[in-house]
Amino acid sequence: MGVGRGWGASVVRRSVNNNSNRRGWTGNVGRRIPRVDTTTRGTRLLGHNDHNHQWGLGGTCRVVSGAASAAEMYCDACGTRTVMRVPDGDNRERRVCPSCHKIHYINPKVVVGCLVECCRGEGDGLKRQVLLCRRGIDPCKGLWTLPAGFQECGESTSEGAARETREEANAEVRVLAPYAHLDIPLISQTYVIFRAQFKQALDSGGAPMDCESLHSPGEETLETQLFDLDSIPFEKLAFSSVKIVLQSYLEDIKRDRYSFHHGTIVKQPGVAADSPQFSLTNYMCLPTEHKL
Ligand SMILES: [Zn+2]
Numbered sequence: 001m002g003v004g005r006g007w008g009a010s011v012v013r014r015s016v017n018n019n020s021n022r023r024g025w026t027g028n029v030g031r032r033i034p035r036v037d038t039t040t041r042g043t044r045l046l047g048h049n050d051h052n053h054q055w056g057l058g059g060t061c062r063v064v065s066g067a068a069s070a071a072e073m074y075c076d077a078c079g080t081r082t083v084m085r086v087p088d089g090d091n092r093e094r095r096v097c098p099s100c101h102k103i104h105y106i107n108p109k110v111v112v113g114c115l116v117e118c119c120r121g122e123g124d125g126l127k128r129q130v131l132l133c134r135r136g137i138d139p140c141k142g143l144w145t146l147p148a149g150f151q152e153c154g155e156s157t158s159e160g161a162a163r164e165t166r167e168e169a170n171a172e173v174r175v176l177a178p179y180a181h182l183d184i185p186l187i188s189q190t191y192v193i194f195r196a197q198f199k200q201a202l203d204s205g206g207a208p209m210d211c212e213s214l215h216s217p218g219e220e221t222l223e224t225q226l227f228d229l230d231s232i233p234f235e236k237l238a239f240s241s242v243k244i245v246l247q248s249y250l251e252d253i254k255r256d257r258y259s260f261h262h263g264t265i266v267k268q269p270g271v272a273a274d275s276p277q278f279s280l281t282n283y284m285c286l287p288t289e290h291k292l
Pocket residue numbers: 075076077078079080097098099100101102
């Protein structure tokens with residue numbers, strides 16, 4: 001499916017194809033569309049004002065910006081080289097085809113995922129764990145993340161979150177509630193994370209169940225693991241968004257009530273994705289009726 005690659009090479013591919021035609025340049029069978037040499041142009045293919053996570057030296061995942069000039073972009077409808085222009089009635093430059101006049105809008109992408117919790121026992125004996133995946137692909141290969149990836153066309157955010165969990169952790173989950181919505185303007189992404197639990201555990205009616213048998217690494221995952229809340233590997237998390245979601249979850253546990261979390265992650269270009277150098281603004285923590 002090519003999904004679940006999360007933030008790696010697929011970012012490049014999907015950014016190029018953004019919006020109006022997901023097949024983009026290379027999928028335009030029957031038309032002579034110029035191909036671009038990705039080995040020499042690299043992330044500059046990302047498009048106007050677009051950005052990418054890129055694997056860097058030293059084992060960190062870096063955020064790089066790669067504004068491509070309009071001269072490098074071709075119309076995915078007719079193959080003509082596009083120009084940057086403010087269309088009539090608009091207020092910002094867009095990539096516009098001078099031949100067929102198609103406007104190639106580039107908008108943020110949605111990453112959907114699940115915070116899968118496993119609750120065993122009850123009362124004072126209740127044990128909570130969360131499911132994390134160790135990434136098997138760049139960027140941030142080897143680091144831990146929530147099962148998440150880009151929302152596909154034709155699916156809802158919750159369907160996408162469950163699908164990504166199935167693909168990355170071979171886990172069948174039931175989405176229980178929206179949990180967090182985080183924007184990252186620097187890389188034009190927005191995260192929609194749902195709280196979920198294993199279907200089999202929910203269907204068991206609370207009977208004791210070993211959730212260890214309910215997950216395993218998907219194709220792009222090195223390993224999956226249920227972590228006790230006091231052993232979440234915060235020092236080895238892949239992304240700032242994942243860190244915020246997990247920290248929020250721990251705070252909810254302390255408050256004994258689930259909240260819905262919203263905020264904007266602010267980074268400076270060039271900082272590592274797993275760096276603590278980011279801030280959270282516009283943060284809202286909205287208590288819900290859902291008790292732990
Ligand atoms: Zn055109």
